[in-house]
Amino acid sequence: MRALLVVNPHATATTQRERDVLARALGSETKVDVAETEGRGHAIALARSARDDDVDLIVALGGDGTVNEVVNGLLSDGRRGDLPALAVVPGGSANVFGRSLGLSTDPIEATSDILDALRAGRSRRVGLGLADDRWFLFNAGVGFDADVVHRVEARRHEGVDASAGLYLRSALTEFLMHSDRRHPALSVHAGDARHDKLYFVIVSNTTPWSFFNRRAITLSPRASFDTGLDVVATRSMRTSTLARWIPQIFRADPHLRGRALVAEHDLPSFVVTASRPIGLQVDGDYLGKRTSVTFSAHPRVLRVVA
Numbered sequence: 001m002r003a004l005l006v007v008n009p010h011a012t013a014t015t016q017r018e019r020d021v022l023a024r025a026l027g028s029e030t031k032v033d034v035a036e037t038e039g040r041g042h043a044i045a046l047a048r049s050a051r052d053d054d055v056d057l058i059v060a061l062g063g064d065g066t067v068n069e070v071v072n073g074l075l076s077d078g079r080r081g082d083l084p085a086l087a088v089v090p091g092g093s094a095n096v097f098g099r100s101l102g103l104s105t106d107p108i109e110a111t112s113d114i115l116d117a118l119r120a121g122r123s124r125r126v127g128l129g130l131a132d133d134r135w136f137l138f139n140a141g142v143g144f145d146a147d148v149v150h151r152v153e154a155r156r157h158e159g160v161d162a163s164a165g166l167y168l169r170s171a172l173t174e175f176l177m178h179s180d181r182r183h184p185a186l187s188v189h190a191g192d193a194r195h196d197k198l199y200f201v202i203v204s205n206t207t208p209w210s211f212f213n214r215r216a217i218t219l220s221p222r223a224s225f226d227t228g229l230d231v232v233a234t235r236s237m238r239t240s241t242l243a244r245w246i247p248q249i250f251r252a253d254p255h256l257r258g259r260a261l262v263a264e265h266d267l268p269s270f271v272v273t274a275s276r277p278i279g280l281q282v283d284g285d286y287l288g289k290r291t292s293v294t295f296s297a298h299p300r301v302l303r304v305v306a
Contacts, residue, residue, distance in 0.1 A: 001057060001118070003030035004050040004084075006070055008037050008062030011091030012162055014107050019061060022089060022111045026059060029118050037066065047073025050084060057085050057305065059114070061107070063092020063162075064137070068283040071128070071302060072135050079301045085123055087114045087305040093162040094284070097137045100206045100225075101126075101306045117305045125300040126225035129205040129282075131293055136282035139209050142272050142293060143186060143200030144237075146279035148174050150286040164213045181237035185278055188233060188262065190270035195262045201233040201272050203295055212250075220265070221253050228266040228297035236260035269296040 005023055009016075026032045037043045043060070047070040050058055060070045067088055074083050088098045089110050095103075104110045117123065129136045141149075151170040156162055179199075186198040202209065204223035208216035220230035234241070241260055248254035256263065264270075277289035 001030045002055045003032040003057040003059060004046070004055050005032055005034045005059045005061060006037065006043050006046050006066065007034060008043070008066040008091060011062045011066070012093050013063075013095075013105075014061065014091045018107060022061065022107060025111050025115065029115050030057060032059075037062070037069075040065075041069065043069035044073040044076065047071075048076050049073075055084050057087060057118075059087045059089060061089040061091050063090075064094060064096050064283050065092070065285050067097050068135070068137060068285060071137060075128075075135050075301070079298065083303070085303045085305050087117075089114070093164075094211050096139070096208075096210050097283070099211065100138055100208070101304065103306060114305055123303050123305045126302050126304055127205065127227070127297060127299040128301050129203065129229050130296045130298060131203075131280065131282050131287075132290075134282050134287060136205065138204070138206050138283060140203040140205075140280070140282040140295070141200065142203075142274070142280050142290070143198075143278050144174065144179060145200060145202060146281035146286060147178070149281040149284055150279055153286055164211075168212075175237075179237060184235060185275045186233070187273050188231060188264075188270055189273065190231070190264055190267050193264075195233060197235050198233045198262065199235065199237045201231060204230040204232070205297070209249075215250055216252070217249050218252060218254050219249055219256070220263070222265050226299070228268050229270070229295055231262065231264040231267065231270065232256070233262040234260050235262070267295075267297065269294070271295070 035046050060067045090098045131140050148171045184197040184199045188195045204220040207223045209219040210217045219232045223230040272293045274291045280287045280290050
């Protein structure tokens with residue numbers, strides 16, 4: 001089996017020594033080449049090249065951004081039956097995709113699990129979401145959470161390490177000082193249903209939506225890699241409204257309710273429109289501002305060794 005190990009050298013959870021150990025371990029079961037990413041977008045090019053070179057397996061060692069880029073490289077020509085399989089070794093601060101698959105957050109243990117799966121011929125197919133032309137694995141968002149991601153990315157470019165604390169501080173700063181909490185700009189069009197005057201829209205392809213350190217954050221408990229997309233949106237940005245929901249989202253089965261809440265389950269596709277340019281994020285990567293985004297669900301599009 002030919003494999004490519006795509007390594008983000010700036011991954012926060014691994015050292016160079018650990019990455020060398022992981023590469024040698026993968027080499028015991030595969031003919032593995034190692035490629036380090038050199039910047040944003042490079043993992044897309046590496047995965048596309050490996051796919052065209054008929055590599056059997058791509059192993060992504062990094063955070064969710066690295067995994068997202070690898071997947072977008074694999075699927076850059078659309079879904080095909082002969083795509084390489086994907087394996088994930090967690091190296092970031094959150095590792096939402098790997099944890100959603102039930103993988104260990106320890107890179108050494110995750111690599112051991114991958115080797116066990118390769119020996120047993122074990123894999124699974126998962127569905128993905130598509131936001132316009134960008135694939136996503138676990139979540140996307142238009143509005144507030146995208147603005148928080150943008151703020152986090154700016155701080156990381158300044159040399160601040162990614163952490164749950166950084167996300168929390170960025171969310172509070174965005175909410176208290178920069179969010180427009182009086183003029184809702186978003187609408188969701190899903191089939192015959194239309195929801196207007198929304199402040200933000202969060203899309204889930206699985207559950208949990210994310211993690212705060214070890215604690216799962218659940219917005220759409222029925223979301224799954226085996227169903228369509230789930231949506232949570234709100235018509236209120238009042239502090240009292242959001243404060244009622246925050247304790248709920250740390251439960252495995254939250255009961256978010258209220259007239260301000262919009263929730264949809266298992267959507268095959270929908271469109272989010274905005275009356276002014278609003279930020280978009282997918283899998284924790286900020287993609288800029290949009291006035292319209294088309295979301296769609298694509299079942300069983302990716303084979304994952306896990």
